[in-house]
Amino acid sequence: MSDPDDLPPAPDAAGTSLDGTRVFTITAEENAALCRSTGIEPATDGTAHPIYYYIATQVAMGKTVAGVCEACEFDVEDGPMMGSSGVRFDAPLKVGESYRVTGEILSLVRKRSRKLGVMDVLTYSLRLHLLDGTQVLETDNVWVLPRKEFAA
Amino acid sequence: MSYAAGDALPPFTIESVSPEAMKQWAVFLADPNPIHLDVEVVKAKGLGDRVINQGPINVAYMMNMLMRAFPGGQIMAMDSRFLDNVYGGDRAVVTGKVAAIEGNVVTCEFTLDVDGRGTVNSGTATVKI
Numbered sequence: 001m002s003d004p005d006d007l008p009p010a011p012d013a014a015g016t017s018l019d020g021t022r023v024f025t026i027t028a029e030e031n032a033a034l035c036r037s038t039g040i041e042p043a044t045d046g047t048a049h050p051i052y053y054y055i056a057t058q059v060a061m062g063k064t065v066a067g068v069c070e071a072c073e074f075d076v077e078d079g080p081m082m083g084s085s086g087v088r089f090d091a092p093l094k095v096g097e098s099y100r101v102t103g104e105i106l107s108l109v110r111k112r113s114r115k116l117g118v119m120d121v122l123t124y125s126l127r128l129h130l131l132d133g134t135q136v137l138e139t140d141n142v143w144v145l146p147r148k149e150f151a152a
Numbered sequence: 153m154s155y156a157a158g159d160a161l162p163p164f165t166i167e168s169v170s171p172e173a174m175k176q177w178a179v180f181l182a183d184p185n186p187i188h189l190d191v192e193v194v195k196a197k198g199l200g201d202r203v204i205n206q207g208p209i210n211v212a213y214m215m216n217m218l219m220r221a222f223p224g225g226q227i228m229a230m231d232s233r234f235l236d237n238v239y240g241g242d243r244a245v246v247t248g249k250v251a252a253i254e255g256n257v258v259t260c261e262f263t264l265d266v267d268g269r270g271t272v273n274s275g276t277a278t279v280k281i
Contacts, residue, residue: 055180064182065185085232
């Protein structure tokens with residue numbers, strides 16, 4: 001990374017709400033199809049594949065992927081890239097259970113890299129809750145938004 | 153199966169990453185990004201000549217390795233880094249080891265590698281056994 005001071009600042013997206021309004025339900029049929037698509041059979045104890053941490057929060061957050069990019073003044077057609085993803089489970093995800101999402105954009109930081117040129121690093125946090133409000137997990141995701149308009 | 157710190161975990165292998173699975177995941181994720189669905193779009197964007205696996209599928213492969221290694225265990229936390237793309241047709245292998253054991257909590261380190269291009273994802277996780 002070099003000094004980004006010669007660049008205009010990243011858009012002020014921190015604090016943007018990602019609270020969802022819809023309910024996400026993990027169905028047995030979809031869980032089974034998802035498990036098999038990754039090379040395993042679904043569990044028989046009622047638990048869903050833990051990758052639903054990512055799917056449920058993305059699908060039921062308050063913005064689409066394109067909408068999150070728009071909040072960062074970034075065109076989704078320019079290709080956001082996943083940088084990292086972390087999750088902390090308070091309870092296992094279950095088939096047949098319904099969930100809601102709360103969350104927000106934590107930061108959007110402009111950087112310069114040798115490999116990608118100028119990019120904005122987006123960090124956002126999402127929480128998955130049972131319908132009674134009990135939190136079952138929290139996830140922080142980092143996306144890299146390459147800023148082609150600043151290419152040399 | 154019991155482990156000690158430093159032990160290798162049984163690998164989890166996908167012999168050929170499936171473009172058909174990518175179509176399913178476009179629905180699961182409600183995200184019809186064409187780089188996962190249309191090789192002509194991948195070529196036009198200069199990203200290669202095969203469709204690109206959705207990142208969360210790669211995380212699922214790593215979770216599968218953990219679930220196979222610890223039957224009945226529960227992933228408590230996991231962090232994944234995305235280092236490179238996985239393409240349709242790639243042979244993908246998750247390998248890992250036990251980094252530490254504290255009571256009934258095992259800390260693991262792992263990578264997802266594809267033939268010919270090395271590590272494309274890496275991660276750490278804690279599993280309650």
